Amino acid sequence: MTSAPASPAHAREAYDVVVVGAGFAGMYMLHRLRGLGFSARVYEQGGGVGGTWYWNRYPGARCDVESMQYSYSFSEQLQQEWDWSERYAPQAEILKYANHVADRFDLRRDIQFDTRVERAVFDERAKRWSVTTSGGETVQAQFVVLATGCLSNARKPDIKGLENFEGPVYHTGNWPHEEVDFTGLRVGLIGTGSSGIQSAPVIAGQAKHLTVFQRTANFSIPARNAALSAEERDAFRNNYPEIRRFAREVARNGIYAEQPDRGALDDSEDVRRGKYAGRWERGGLTFMYAYNNLGLDRTANDTAADYVRGKIAEIVRDPATAKLLQPNSHPIGTKRICIDTDYFATFNRPNVSLVDIKTNPIEEITANAVRVAGQDHEVDALVLATGFDAMTGSVAKIDIHGRGGRTLNQKWAEGPKTYLGLMSAGFPNLFIITGPGSPSVLSNMIVSIEQHVDWIADCLVHMRKDGLATMEAGGEAEDKWVAHVNEVAAGTLYPQANSWYMGANIPGKPRIFMPYIGGVGVYRRICDEVAAKGYEGFLIERAEQPQAAAS
């Protein structure tokens, strides 16, 4: 490992670390590596920084974690100087923030944009990765860090005839950079997850007619978004040390909020309804923190689900439409809960209609219509809000060869296997940020990203200090961790939903619960203990002989 004090502006042939992706994970990883004197090169397929926020530019796109918490904590100056304008930042503002961070920390000179990493091959003799990009360039690196994001591989559905549609087809996860104007058009929207639910009200406000094609009705809570006042921002800024500590060490999901101390069935029905009503009025993800057993006990969960179903019936004037919009197929919160602005009220507009494609799936898309139950719903443009090949999709697109030439896709054919979500056995010196087996998508992503980046940075410093050549997940430790991740998930209601957490949205993808549900604070302690015990469970290679890192 070299100890270059600073990386060169121009590309070279060998680096200490290649980082794949310049979203929030890749940017912070680069900043840490530079500060520690490692040479690093970041490859980013997009034309700019920001990752998921670079691609997801659909109408109404916002973060569902409050902006004062969905921000980096690593720089006190940064968190004090940046002014978020709204409770939930719109996509454009998050992207502006990402660009500000790139400029402020002078990151761009080590990022190569418009470049995909196509292939990474581990050379067991040289103990180096050989990384090949879409530009045909091949570089060597001791370490590769996959900062590829969990929701960055937009998925086009296999619907018969989609290619025959003659109007424009947009995917929310890969939205054009130029403005899309739906004025005067009949728009068909397929998909009612977070992206569909956020975009429907905005598209309805512009289009001549919006037809929403719904396969699974979803639970959604009002965002109650509003401008942030200087006082509100200061309330966070003045308490950031405690807010950030709580988010990292105490909260299950990396979000500072009051924690419930009782179960839903411990209260009378009146008290319970009052609590849900208060949460509904306050808006946001904290609706699910009304009680501490909503993710564990079906009867408790039903009380919250019934409350939301009741609100939908109150808001939506046509009883048949309201009934269709009421989710009944999964416990509330077991699919990512949605946060909306006027989603259900949108169905009261005369220019919006809802088509149930659960009972009667889409038969075919023709040149100008979506055919359901023999009826053609004519549309001029189509919006696919059909989600992502989540957590593993972007990793799977890279042809990664580890020990013995075995590919990561071969190894993960039955589902992703990692130790702590950080490394996979047989793939030395390859780290994954917020990978499967870590809290990742069940948490405030920036909290989890910072934790992983700091852990990896510490690990690389340890390896440099002790002159270690490789580190990789031990097979036994990995098997135990995978079993633990599954066991914890099985103790909750989550596996009861056909969600993207389970890989259920991708035909043929193995169904296993991918994120670690044990909580951000618990998980951090486990990772820290493993490191403190000399990277227990990892295999470390000094020269030629692998040996267990700690007994």
Ligand code: N01
């Ligand atoms: O994707 P999704 P998303 N025919 O997978 C339907 C994050 N995010 O982009 O449920 C017809 O949730 C599918 O139906 P079903 C957030 O973590 C965050 O909305 O599979 N329909 C579903 O309704 C979120 O969870 C924010 O039956 C088809 C929809 O398409 C994650 O990204 C904003 C279909 C896909 O929903 C993904 O959200 C946006 C088909 N062939 C996203 N295939 C915020 O921060 C799929 N569907 C607020």
